[in-house]
Amino acid sequence: MRTRLAVALMVALLVLYLVFAIRYGVFLVSVGQPIPVAMGIALFVLPLIAAWALVAELLFAVRAERLGVRLETEGGMPTEHLPLTPSGRIERQAATDLFPTYKAAVEAAPEDWRSWFRLGLAYDASGDRRRARWATRQAIRLSRA
Template identity: 55%
Template sequence: MSARIGVAVMAVLLLVYIVLVGQRAWLLLISGEPIGVAMGAALVVLPIVAAWALGRELWFGFRAEQLGRRLEAEDALPADDVAVRPSGRVMRADGDAVFPAYKAEVEASPESWRAWYRLALAYDAAGDRKRARAAVRTAITLEGRERRGSR
């Protein structure tokens, strides 16, 4: 739940930023001064990029959570006994120990979004957030293909 609160706070702060920069851009655009108009035009780009990035990250989080809930409903989430810190994070050594099994599962069935999602959890447990996000993106793509194929 604290992650959702953090996301909500960051999203609200980014929206405030978008509004304030957009307002400043508008004031510069209507100033009539050539430099002000040029700066205003440049500032219009920032809120557009920020809104796109916010939307993309929120959609990623929504889809990742959907897949996690779906795996949980199928009782297909990893059930490895691993030691965790008081914060709930997996101890890195334990995460590294279970990682090879999930990597082998992806290598055995590279078109399985479930295998990719479990690999993402293993990457995250091993402390490799960049690869975890990439694996979740792959899982999202494969699940989307599976869903479109079953129509």
């Protein structure tokens, strides 16, 4: 619940930023001189890019959460109990040691979204967020097919 509140706050702040940026862009365009007009146009483009990125990230999060819930209801979530650091995070070395198991599962069944999702969880636990997102995107793509 705390994560959802944080996301809602960030979305609200971004929307507020978009409103002010667009209003200021309109003001700059109305000045009529070349440099302020160019800056005003940039203030229209940048919020569009930000809005696109926001929507893309929210869709990714919703789709990944749905796959996680689906996998959990099927009983397919990883069951290993990895040691935790004093802060409550999974010890990276233990996650890294377990990683080859999930990689082999993907190699054995490359069209199975479940194995890709578990691989994404393994990447995330070992601290490789970029590859975790990539594997999760693969899982989302395969689950839609």
